[in-house]
Amino acid sequence: xxxxxxxxxxxxxxxxxxxxxxxxxxxxxxxxxxxxxxxxxxxxxxxxxxxxxxxxxxxxxxxxxxxxxxxxxxxxxxxxxxxxxxxxxxxxxxxxxxxxxxxxxxxxxxxxxxxxxxxxxxxxxxxxxxxxxxxxxxxxxxxxxxxxxxxxxxxxxxxxxxxxxxxxxxxxxxxxxxxxxxxxxxxxxxxxxxxxxxxxxxxxxxxxxxxxxxxxxxxxxxxxxxxxxxxxxxxxxxxxxxxxxxxxxxxxxxxx
Numbered sequence: 001x002x003x004x005x006x007x008x009x010x011x012x013x014x015x016x017x018x019x020x021x022x023x024x025x026x027x028x029x030x031x032x033x034x035x036x037x038x039x040x041x042x043x044x045x046x047x048x049x050x051x052x053x054x055x056x057x058x059x060x061x062x063x064x065x066x067x068x069x070x071x072x073x074x075x076x077x078x079x080x081x082x083x084x085x086x087x088x089x090x091x092x093x094x095x096x097x098x099x100x101x102x103x104x105x106x107x108x109x110x111x112x113x114x115x116x117x118x119x120x121x122x123x124x125x126x127x128x129x130x131x132x133x134x135x136x137x138x139x140x141x142x143x144x145x146x147x148x149x150x151x152x153x154x155x156x157x158x159x160x161x162x163x164x165x166x167x168x169x170x171x172x173x174x175x176x177x178x179x180x181x182x183x184x185x186x187x188x189x190x191x192x193x194x195x196x197x198x199x200x201x202x203x204x205x206x207x208x209x210x211x212x213x214x215x216x217x218x219x220x221x222x223x224x225x226x227x228x229x230x231x232x233x234x235x236x237x238x239x240x241x242x243x244x245x246x247x248x249x250x251x252x253x254x255x256x
Contacts, residue, residue, distance in 0.1 A: 002032040002069055002085070004168045004200060009064035011045075011052045019060065022048040024225035026064070030168060033198040037211060037236060040222030041244045046204045047091060048225075050172040054088040055081055068168065083112055085167030089157040089174050096144035101156065102126070104144050105163060112164055129162045133189050150177035151186075158189035161199075168200045169193070175210040187213030208240045223247040 011023035022045045030036050038046050052059045053066060055078040066073040068084050076084060096104065105126060110116045117125075130137050133155045145153050154174055161169050171190065175183055187210060193199055203214060211219075211233065219235040221228045221244070228247045229235065 002167050002200065003067075004030045004073075004086075004202075005065075005067050006053075007065045009049075009052070009066060010062045011048055012060050012062050013048065013058055014060070019062075021062070022059070022225050023052065026226055028202075028220065028227065030200045030202055032167065032200050033194070034218065035194070035201040035203060035214060035216045036218045036220060037203045037205060037216035038220050038222050039205060039208075039236065039239055040228075041248065042206070044222045045225040046222050047172055049222075050088060050091075050170045050202070050204055053081075053170060054078065054086065079111065082166075083114075087161055087164060087166035087169045089154075089161060089169065089171045091172040091176060093145050093148075093153040093157055095146045095148075097146055099144050100141055101144055102140040105140075105160065108160070109164060126163065129159055132162075132192065133159055134185050135159065151179065151182035154178060154182065154186055155189070158186050158193070162189060162193045162196075165193075165197045166199055167197075168202070170202045170204070172204045173206070174203070175205055175207065183210060184213060190214050208236045211236050221247060 006026055006028040009023055009026040010021065012019040012021050026049060028036070038049070040046055048059060052061060053073065061074055068086065071084065073081060073084070073086070106117065106122060126140065127137050130140070135152070135155050145156060148156065157174065174186060178186060190201065191214060194201060203210070203216065216233050216236065218230060219233060220230050221235070221239065223244065
C-alpha cells in the first residue's frame with residue numbers, strides 16, 4: 001500500500017534575523033485512501049509542513065525524514081516529487097500570465113506521466129472535469145488564474161488534482177475564501193478524486209466546515225510546530241466547541 005511517512009521532521013525558514021525553527025519534530029504516516037486533517041491556530045506551522053514536503057526553497061529541513069513508498073522524498077527535486085505522485089493545492093494559487101489553462105494542464109500532465117496525453121481523449125477528460133466542478137469550459141483558454149476569483153482559483157487547483165491523479169494530495173487551506181456553494185463543489189471534487197484513485201489526502205484547515213463534506217479518518221492538532229493531539233473525526237467536533245486555548249497555554253506560535 002502506498003505510504004507517505006514523516007519522521008521527526010524539523011524545518012526552519014530564512015528570515016532577516018537568520019534561520020527560524022518552525023517545525024519541531026513532526027511524526028505522521030498517511031496511507032493510500034486515508035484522509036488526514038491537520039487543524040490548529042494561525043502560526044502553528046501547518047502551511048510550513050505543506051511547503052516543506054512540496055520542496056519550497058524558502059524552507060530548510062534541518063533533521064528528520066520524509067519518504068514516499070520508502071523513497072527519500074526530501075532528496076528529490078520539486079518536479080521529481082510531482083512525478084513520484086505528490087500534489088500540492090496551494091493556499092494562494094499564483095497567476096501565470098500568457099499561459100492558457102489548457103496548455104498548462106497538458107504540459108503538466110505530460111511532465112508527470114512522461115508522455116503527452118492523446119488529444120482526443122484528453123480534451124474530453126478536461127471538459128468533463130471542468131463541468132463536474134461547475135467551471136465554464138471557456139476558462140481553458142484564459143491565462144492560468146489571471147482574473148480568477150478566489151473560488152475559481154481553488155476549483156482550478158482541484159481540477160488539477162482530478163486530472164493529474166496523484167498518489168498523495170496536500171490541500172493547504174483549500175476552503176479559504178470559499179462561499180458555501182463553492183465549498184461544496186470543491187469538496188465533491190476532492191471526494192470524487194479519492195473514489196477514482198484512492199489518493200491519500202493531507203487536508204490542512206482552520207475550521208471544521210470543510211470536514212462536513214470531506215470526512216477525515218484522522219484529525220491531528222498542530223500547535224507550536226508539532227502534533228499536540230490525534231484522534232478521529234470526533235476530535236474536530238470537539239475543537240469546534242472548545243477551540244485551541246487548552247493547547248496553547250504558555251506556548252508561542254511560530255509561523256504559518
